[in-house]
Amino acid sequence: MSLPVLSPLEQRVLGCLLEKELSTPDVYPLSMNALLHACTQSSNRDPVMPVAEVDLVEPVAQLVALGLAEPWPGRVAKVAHLAKQLWNLSVQECALLAELLLRGAQTPGELRANTRRMYVFPDMAELEGCLQALLEAEPPLVERLPRAPGAREARLRHLLGEETPSALAAPGPGVDRGDRLAELEQEVAELRDELAALRAAFEDFRAQF
Numbered sequence: 028m029s030l031p032v033l034s035p036l037e038q039r040v041l042g043c044l045l046e047k048e049l050s051t052p053d054v055y056p057l058s059m060n061a062l063l064h065a066c067t068q069s070s071n072r073d074p075v076m077p078v079a080e081v082d083l084v085e086p087v088a089q090l091v092a093l094g095l096a097e098p099w100p101g102r103v104a105k106v107a108h109l110a111k112q113l114w115n116l117s118v119q120e121c122a123l124l125a126e127l128l129l130r131g132a133q134t135p136g137e138l139r140a141n142t143r144r145m146y147v148f149p150d151m152a153e154l155e156g157c158l159q160a161l162l163e164a165e166p167p168l169v170e171r172l173p174r175a176p177g178a179r180e181a182r183l184r185h186l187l188g189e190e191t192p193s194a195l196a197a198p199g200p201g202v203d204r205g206d207r208l209a210e211l212e213q214e215v216a217e218l219r220d221e222l223a224a225l226r227a228a229f230e231d232f233r234a235q236f
Contacts, residue, residue, distance in 0.1 A: 028165075028166065029166060030166050030168070030186055030187060031093045031095070031187065031188075032187070032188045033090075033187045033188040034086065034089075034188065035076070035188070035189075035190075036066075036076065036078065036082065036083070036086045037086040037089055037090060037188070038128045038185075038187060038188055039066050039072075039076055039086075039128070039129070040062065040066060040083060040086045040087060040090060040096075041090060041095060041096070041108060041110065041128055041187070042124075042125050042126075042127075042128030042129040043057070043062060043065035043066050043125075043129070044056075044057060044062070044096065044106065044107065044108035044110075045108055045110060045111075045121050045122075045124060045125035045128070046065070046071075046122075046125040046126075046129060046144075046145060047061075047065055048107075048108065048121070049118065049121060049122055049125070049144075049145035049146060050144045050145050055107070056099040056105040056106055056107035057105055057106060057107075058103050058104065058105050059080055059083060059087075059104065059105075059106070060080065062083060062087075062106065063078070063079075063080045063083060066078060066083065071129060071130065071141070071144070072129055072130065073129075073130040073131055087106055090108075091106075094109060094113060095108060095109055095110055095113065096108050096109060097109055110124070114164065114168065117157065117160075118146055119146055119148070119153065119154075119157040120157050120160060120161055121145075121146075122142040122145035122146040123138055123142060123154075123157055123158060123161060123169075124161065124168060124169070124185060125142075125145060126138055126141050126142050126145070127169060127183065127184060127185040128185055128187065131184065131190045132172060132182040132183060132184035132190065133182055133183065134178075134179075134180035134181070134182050134183075135151060135154055135155060135158060135180060135183070136151075136180060137182075138154065138158075138183070139151065139154050158183060162183075166186075167186060168185060168186055168187070169183050169184065169185050169186060170183065170184060170186055171183050172184060
């Protein structure tokens with residue numbers, strides 16, 4: 028069985044479903060509105076992805092088609108992941124995979140700190156054992172990257188698709204990057220003008236003394 032290659036938004040949706048099952052089980056499975064808030068929240072996300080609820084329809088449908096999610100019947104339509112069953116994951120492994128999907132490649136030390144909202148690893152031995160299980164899964168779900176020069180630890184990344192570089196992640200589906208770049212340039216220009224005005228006002232104030 029080969030791993031699916033997920034788009035950045037599909038990765039974000041799956042990561043959020045894994046995370047919320049562990050961190051907020053009382054509101055899981057997630058409604059589309061709750062999933063939207065989970066996908067766009069600024070904490071515990073790298074990169075932050077500004078998307079609309081309509082943008083989530085296709086990635087959710089794709090995850091359902093891949094057997095990684097299922098619709099949850101009820102008065103309000105909800106969705107749940109099936110990754111735990113599909114890949115026979117433990118709670119600890121779900122937490123690690125969620126963190127890698129939501130924040131990209133990390134060292135074991137970073138993973139231990141960042142998974143606390145989902146599962147508290149009592150020591151590094153348990154965490155390393157769970158990472159080894161993900162590394163040796165059939166097929167492997169994560170890989171260990173070469174250690175960067177000067178780094179104390181090698182980072183690990185998931186194998187469910189390419190990571191989204193932080194600098195390129197702002198536009199959601201249907202958003203033209205050229206338009207977004209123009210908006211950012213305009214915002215920078217406005218901030219520079221405001222800074223120049225503040226400096227001029229400060230110089231005028233200082234000249235009075």
